[in-house]
Amino acid sequence: MYMPPQFAAKDRTLALELMRSHAFASLISNDDEGTPFVSHIPLHLEDRTAAGAQANSDWVLLGHVAKGNAHWRYLASRPRALVTFLGPHAFMSTRVYPDLVRVPTWSYLAVHCTVQATLITEPEAKDRLLKTLIADHDPAYADQWRSLSEDYADKMLSAIVGFELQVIDMQCKIKLNQHRPESHAGMHAIYAAGSEDERALAQWMQRLGLVAA
Numbered sequence: 001m002y003m004p005p006q007f008a009a010k011d012r013t014l015a016l017e018l019m020r021s022h023a024f025a026s027l028i029s030n031d032d033e034g035t036p037f038v039s040h041i042p043l044h045l046e047d048r049t050a051a052g053a054q055a056n057s058d059w060v061l062l063g064h065v066a067k068g069n070a071h072w073r074y075l076a077s078r079p080r081a082l083v084t085f086l087g088p089h090a091f092m093s094t095r096v097y098p099d100l101v102r103v104p105t106w107s108y109l110a111v112h113c114t115v116q117a118t119l120i121t122e123p124e125a126k127d128r129l130l131k132t133l134i135a136d137h138d139p140a141y142a143d144q145w146r147s148l149s150e151d152y153a154d155k156m157l158s159a160i161v162g163f164e165l166q167v168i169d170m171q172c173k174i175k176l177n178q179h180r181p182e183s184h185a186g187m188h189a190i191y192a193a194g195s196e197d198e199r200a201l202a203q204w205m206q207r208l209g210l211v212a213a
Contacts, residue, residue: 001112001171006179008172011149015111015172016059018087019045023136027063027165028082029074039071043083043165044132057165062113062129064160072161081167085111088200092177096186107176107187107201114169120162123154129162176205184210 009015019025023042031037041063048058061083065071075081087109094102120126134142145153177183188211192204206213 001173002185003109003171003173007175008138009092009174012170012172014174015170016045016047016109018109018172019043019061019085019113021085022085025061025063026084026086027071028084029071030078031070031074031078037071037074039065039069041065042133042137044136057131058168059113061113061167062132063165064120064126064129064133065164067159067161070120072163076119079117081115081117083113083115085113088197088204090191090195092183092187093190094189096177096183097180098182098186105177107191108173109175109201109204110173112171112173113165113167115165116168118164118166120164123137123157125159125161125170126155126157130157130160141148174204174208176201176208176210178208178210181210 023044025041025043027039028044029037029040044062046060046062047058087108089108092107093103094100094104098102102160120129131142132198134145148156177187184205188205191198194202205211
């Protein structure tokens with residue numbers, strides 16, 4: 001993605017946090033005609049990086065699609081794909097500036113991951129994958145899933161294709177007008193009193209030291 005240097009996050013833990021807190025991602029591949037094909041799905045992030053290492057090459061994303069979704073076939077034939085995560089975002093008015101010769105823009109946080117896909121097709125492996133996603137989003141459902149009849153569970157598992165997405169490159173963009181300090185007080189005041197996304201952006205401004213906490 002377009003990445004002016006002032007918006008490139010150097011701290012990889014910020015990307016990890018965004019990917020986990022905004023786990024409903026966009027998985028993007030090319031179809032057989034070369035047209036981008038997008039599936040919007042929840043993904044589970046595992047950080048398998050050795051202690052002390054600073055690379056993101058051991059980040060793995062786990063997910064699945066319905067067998068009727070052709071996306072898994074595209075991953076099988078073209079394993080390289082793109083995954084995007086979008087964090088809080090909001091309009092930024094020119095009212096944040098002390099002068100009028102300005103233009104409005106949009107504030108946002110996003111992570112893009114280039115990935116290498118491996119399909120998960122064995123029933124036991126798909127069952128483990130589903131239990132991981134259940135633990136993320138609805139732990140109370142775990143007992144219900146385990147109590148299902150073997151025939152029903154097998155039918156459900158046969159209706160999906162799982163995958164493991166190895167992250168081979170990552171970009172994390174935090175666009176909060178870092179290079180315009182004269183706007184920060186006004187931005188924070190507007191965002192802190194706004195919508196859920198705007199309040200989240202106000203908190204990120206504090207966390208990054210753009211305004212006092």
